[in-house]
Amino acid sequence: MSKLIPLLEEVRACRLCEARLPLGPRPVVRAGEGARLLIVGQAPGTRVHETGIPWNDPSGDRLRDWLQMDREAFYDENRIAIMPMGFCYPGRGKGGDLPPRPECAPQWHEQLLAELPDLQLTLLVGQYAQKYYLPEPGKTLSDNVRDFARALQHGYFPLPHPSPRNRLWLRQRPWFEEEVLPVLRERVKRLGAFV
Numbered sequence: 001m002s003k004l005i006p007l008l009e010e011v012r013a014c015r016l017c018e019a020r021l022p023l024g025p026r027p028v029v030r031a032g033e034g035a036r037l038l039i040v041g042q043a044p045g046t047r048v049h050e051t052g053i054p055w056n057d058p059s060g061d062r063l064r065d066w067l068q069m070d071r072e073a074f075y076d077e078n079r080i081a082i083m084p085m086g087f088c089y090p091g092r093g094k095g096g097d098l099p100p101r102p103e104c105a106p107q108w109h110e111q112l113l114a115e116l117p118d119l120q121l122t123l124l125v126g127q128y129a130q131k132y133y134l135p136e137p138g139k140t141l142s143d144n145v146r147d148f149a150r151a152l153q154h155g156y157f158p159l160p161h162p163s164p165r166n167r168l169w170l171r172q173r174p175w176f177e178e179e180v181l182p183v184l185r186e187r188v189k190r191l192g193a194f195v
């Protein structure tokens with residue numbers, strides 16, 4: 001019998017780094033046994049913390065646009081698992097939200113992945129997920145994204161963070177929309193019945 005449901009209950013009760021979380025623990029993670037696509041992002045922002053729904057913000061809207069996917073498909077956890085590098089809102093620093101809590105992924109990711117046997121593709125959204133998962137990460141996030149074909153051999157698709165703050169990054173790299181997004185959409189479509 002799958003241990004996924006009790007494991008998710010355990011995750012949602014996690015208090016491991018409570019002392020470092022300004023708004024307290026509220027782990028945001030979604031997964032169903034049949035998930036074929038996994039999205040590994042950074043950590044919830046305040047809006048996601050409030051609603052408990054991952055990617056429920058302008059970044060999520062852009063990510064769905066990249067994937068050409070509506071909200072219904074995106075939030076079907078039996079098709080898509082969503083597991084950030086840090087499950088709880090980490091607070092703010094000088095330059096914006098703090099990095100994901102470093103305790104989180106080592107504590108939970110491997111256990112969750114063991115209960116998701118049908119995963120075929122993992123989107124690594126942002127530098128933290130790429131550093132953690134890519135077997136040979138490049139020097140920069142741009143290098144990782146540009147070299148997506150190599151990552152795909154390992155089942156990973158590196159992406160920039162779709163935050164509105166990254167507009168400049170996207171404007172300066174037209175190859176992302178022209179060359180990377182069509183492959184991303186084709187790969188996601190291949191997983192079946194997402195749109």
Ligand code: SF4
Pocket residue numbers: 011014015016017018025026027086087088101103104105107
């Ligand atoms: S960030 Fe992760 S490790 Fe820390 S309390 Fe939340 S779920 Fe637990």
